[in-house]
Amino acid sequence: MKILLCFGTRPEAIKMAPLFHELQKNNVDVQVCVTAQHREMLDQVLDFFAIVPDYDLDLMQPNQSLNGLSATILSKMDGVFAVAKPDLILVHGDTTTSSMVALAAFHNGITVGHIEAGLRTYNKNAPFPEEVNRQLTSRIADIHFTPTAAATQNLLNEGILPAAIIQTGNTVIDALLLALVKIGKVDYQHPEIEQLKRLIPTHKKMVLVTGHRRENFGAGFEHLCEALLSVSEREDVTIVYPVHLNPNVKYIVYEKLSHNENIYLIPPVSYPVFVWLMQQSFLIVTDSGGIQEEAPSLGKPVLVTRTVSERPEGVTAGFSILVGTDQQKISTTICSFLDGFSGFGPSINPYGTGDASRKIADYLLKHY
Numbered sequence: 001m002k003i004l005l006c007f008g009t010r011p012e013a014i015k016m017a018p019l020f021h022e023l024q025k026n027n028v029d030v031q032v033c034v035t036a037q038h039r040e041m042l043d044q045v046l047d048f049f050a051i052v053p054d055y056d057l058d059l060m061q062p063n064q065s066l067n068g069l070s071a072t073i074l075s076k077m078d079g080v081f082a083v084a085k086p087d088l089i090l091v092h093g094d095t096t097t098s099s100m101v102a103l104a105a106f107h108n109g110i111t112v113g114h115i116e117a118g119l120r121t122y123n124k125n126a127p128f129p130e131e132v133n134r135q136l137t138s139r140i141a142d143i144h145f146t147p148t149a150a151a152t153q154n155l156l157n158e159g160i161l162p163a164a165i166i167q168t169g170n171t172v173i174d175a176l177l178l179a180l181v182k183i184g185k186v187d188y189q190h191p192e193i194e195q196l197k198r199l200i201p202t203h204k205k206m207v208l209v210t211g212h213r214r215e216n217f218g219a220g221f222e223h224l225c226e227a228l229l230s231v232s233e234r235e236d237v238t239i240v241y242p243v244h245l246n247p248n249v250k251y252i253v254y255e256k257l258s259h260n261e262n263i264y265l266i267p268p269v270s271y272p273v274f275v276w277l278m279q280q281s282f283l284i285v286t287d288s289g290g291i292q293e294e295a296p297s298l299g300k301p302v303l304v305t306r307t308v309s310e311r312p313e314g315v316t317a318g319f320s321i322l323v324g325t326d327q328q329k330i331s332t333t334i335c336s337f338l339d340g341f342s343g344f345g346p347s348i349n350p351y352g353t354g355d356a357s358r359k360i361a362d363y364l365l366k367h368y
């Protein structure tokens with residue numbers, strides 16, 4: 001069996017890395033193709049997980065349109081498939097890379113497996129490309145590896161046969177546990193972590209912030225920044241914000257927040273550094289999907305700057321709160337946590353326990 005893992009962005013790479021290593025450990029003939037829909041942020045992850053892609057399409061272009069990117073992926077994958085000749089390809093999640101690589105594989109008669117399948121908001125209005133990407137990929141995929149019971153149920157409701165759905169947990173927890181072991185080693189030294197230790201005051205509660213979603217471009221990010229400005233006036237808090245490289249995010253955030261001494265704007269950090277930051281944080285404010293999944297394993301509350309989430313399990317289990325992008329709501333909720341509110345009891349992370357990659361590999365070894 002020849003398997004080709006295809007991905008293009010930072011979160012996909014983080015979530016595919018443990019699976020790649022698990023398949024290799026089991027002597028599967030596995031190769032990696034990256035579209036490099038993200039470049040720098042993807043490379044940081046490949047580097048940390050020691051993955052050298054066999055095929056690198058290097059597609060990132062400034063201000064690339066989604067249609068331009070889609071067309072290029074579709075046409076370039078033919079060449080990759082002709083050389084790699086995979087029996088099966090695995091794509092991940094909800095990016096343009098996932099849906100277009102799946103479609104290209106289908107056109108070539110190649111079996112498609114979808115990792116992190118079944119997440120849904122059922123809101124496909126622009127600018128939400130993710131929902132359409134995941135639904136398209138579900139229509140094409142032959143095997144669906146779901147992270148949770150809710151994701152499995154979504155696929156069953158859409159008529160996917162039970163035999164094609166394998167519930168495994170999310171591989172992001174596998175990645176997180178690998179990173180925690182690595183950075184927890186006594187002799188582990190990372191220059192960026194050492195630098196941040198010197199930069200960030202340790203006697204204050206750290207609010208860690210990230211954001212990248214199209215739905216929040218413009219007003220959403222402006223309101224978030226206003227909320228952070230008001231929270232930053234408190235003496236017991238420090239705000240650390242690794243700013244996404246997308247210009248729609250970067251310009252607003254730097255313009256609004258760069259002059260505040262209590263807010264540390266830094267470029268996106270590599271995965272081990274971000275895991276270290278999450279460990280140090282008091283609470284996390286984010287629109288990221290992966291961070292919503294990781295934070296429960298670290299016992300950190302998450303305020304989600306969205307009104308919907310395709311990850312309802314964390315909200316139901318009390319690990320995260322949807323605060324949207326209303327300035328008042330964000331700042332009031334952050335302050336209520338800083339003032340001692342603790343709506344978060346100990347509970348098991350609903351997204352997984354760290355054995356998802358092994359379950360996926362076991363299934364593939366048995367059936368292919």
Ligand code: UDP
Nearest residue numbers: 011014242268269270271274288289290291
């Ligand atoms: N992350 C990282 N560096 C950062 C910010 C986030 O390595 O500066 C990691 C984070 O731990 C998580 C993933 O990137 O695993 C989330 O990526 P992102 O928020 O870009 O995408 P999403 O998860 O929403 O698809």
